[in-house]
Amino acid sequence: MHINQLIKIVKTKINQNISCEKIEIEDKTFLHKSHQTHQQGKFHIKLKINSLYLKKISKIESSKIIYKILGEELKIYIHSIEILID
Numbered sequence: 529m530h531i532n533q534l535i536k537i538v539k540t541k542i543n544q545n546i547s548c549e550k551i552e553i554e555d556k557t558f559l560h561k562s563h564q565t566h567q568q569g570k571f572h573i574k575l576k577i578n579s580l581y582l583k584k585i586s587k588i589e590s591s592k593i594i595y596k597i598l599g600e601e602l603k604i605y606i607h608s609i610e611i612l613i614d
Contacts, residue, residue: 529605531555531557531571534571534573534601534605534606535553535555535573537601538553538573538575538598538601539551539553541597541598541601542575542577542594542597542598545593545597546577546579546581546582546593546597547579547580547581548577548578548579548581548582549578549579549580550576550577550578551575551576551577551578552575552576552577553573553574553575553576554573554574554576555571555572555573556572556573556574556608556610557571557572557573570605570606570607571605571606571607572606572607572608572609572610573606573608573609573610574609574610574612575594575609575610575611575612576612576614577594577611577612577613577614578614579613582613583613583614587613590611590613591611594609594611
């Protein structure tokens with residue numbers, strides 16, 4: 529899978545399951561290519577989500593929701609994810 533496909537899937541899944549005002553996704557894989565644990569085809573992404581819904585709940589609960597929504601992608605395509613809720 530290409531990173532642009534993954535970004536599209538992640539945005540679609542989050543928008544289908546959570547009320548969001550804005551979602552930004554950054555590919556941070558380049559920062560980890562020299563690491564021993566780096567795997568080809570697995571990405572490091574940073575999510576910036578503006579959501580009044582997620583803002584009202586705890587960071588732990590909002591992270592659990594995101595992880596549940598992206599369960600399949602986390603198993604197959606995402607090595608690391610950074611989540612920022614605003």
